Amino acid sequence: MDSNPNNCNAIASFYGVKGRNLQYQYKDFLSDFKIWDQKSHAKKWLIFPENIGKRLSIDETCLSNGELYTVLTNKSGRGRKGTIVAMVLGNKAESVIDLIEKIPLKQGNLVKEITLDMAGNMNLIAKKCFSKVARVIDRFHVQKLASEALQEIRIKYRWKAIDQENQAIEEAKKFNKKHESQTLANGDTLKQLLARGRHFLYKTKIKWSVNQTQRTNLLYELYPDILKAYNLTQELRTIFEKTTNKVIGFAKLAKWHEKVSQSGFKSFNTISRTIMNHYQTILNYFDNRSTNAWAESFNAKIKAFRSPFRRNKFRIFSF
Known part of the structure; x- marks a missing residue:
């Protein structure tokens, strides 16, 4: 029986x-909950050694009340039965x-990659518990850093536009005039253009609508730095998406680092240094x-499983 409250009702x-x-x-x-x-110890930790496999993932998640859990999963489980290898309350490495070292050595030796x-x-945690296993940095976390750096540049210009508008309004008041914000070719004000740019800067060009393409062209024309940062973000994404060889990947990342150093963007230089500090596990x-x-x-x-129980103030801890 499904224990979802809605189905039970x-x-x-x-x-x-x-x-x-x-x-x-x-x-x-x-x-069989009673036995x-x-x-x-289910509220603090769970271990299922029988679910271990060759390729694992380790991550942390916030389930309720801000409490973090460290979750070790088997990729071959694909989110279904047999996926959880371990779930531990908290993210303190020690x-x-x-707890993970409770897994028998015979089963732990099955792991080839995490x-x-x-x-x-x-x-x-990965290094101590699976010392002979290849560790792989999730490339989406690397790409996320680049996207955040791009958005940081956009936000910087947006605050500047807001400040300029406030100054213009205050100046107009001094002369008892009504301030009217200047509109661009697509009908946006400068402030609106920078605010609405948030969404399409996450996308590749082929996914832009006609309106988004027009808005992008205006944004890049007024703020060339945003165009430069967008290109750096997309180039990094392309390296991970199109490259299948570690040596070629290393060479492409080196060229990307060179472009970043020439860009003068502090946030992108921070990403570049981060990649260099983790390059072995990223290249894996x-x-x-x-x-x-x-x-x-x-x-x-x-x-999603827990949300209906929180709404109904009824919880079943079963993994």
Whole structure:
């Protein structure tokens, strides 16, 4: 039976009983929750050594009340049964390591690769628990840094436009005049153009609509730095999407670093240094093109599973 409260209520109404009573009956009698061997510590940690596989992902997720959980998953599970290898309350490396090391060595030796983000604690956990395994930095985290750097440049110009508009309004008031914001060819004000640019700067050019293309051309004409930063972001994305060889990937990233150093963008230089500091684990991506996508998707499923229980103030901890 599905323990989703909405489904329980639907089934209960069919038989003329209360949904809450059916939920308790399922939890306490129909399911094996009462005799579950991990029940005593389920709120703090869960380990399923039988779910371990060759390719793992480790990530952290916030489930409720700001509490972080470290989640180790098996990629071959694809978000279905057998996906969770371990789930630990908190992200303190020492605590997580102690629990993951409960996995028998025989099963731990099955692992060949583990994907993770650039967080120091995740790297330490992966390194200590799976020392002979290839560690792979999730390329989407690298690309996200570049996108954030691009948005930072856009936001800088937006604040400047807001400040200029405020000054113009104050000047108009001094002479008892009404301020009218100048509109561009597409009908946007400068402030609106910079605000609305947020969405399409995340996209590739082929995904822009006609209106977005017009807005982009105006934005790039007025702010060449945004165009330069957008191109750097897309070039980095293309390296990861189109390259299948580690050596070629290394060469392309080196050329990208050179362009970044010439751009003069402080935020992009920070990304460049970050890639250099993690280059070995980032380059490992090109071996099997592994990412943390399944882990991110599974974390979203857990949150979706828990949300109806929070709304109904009823929780079942079962993984």
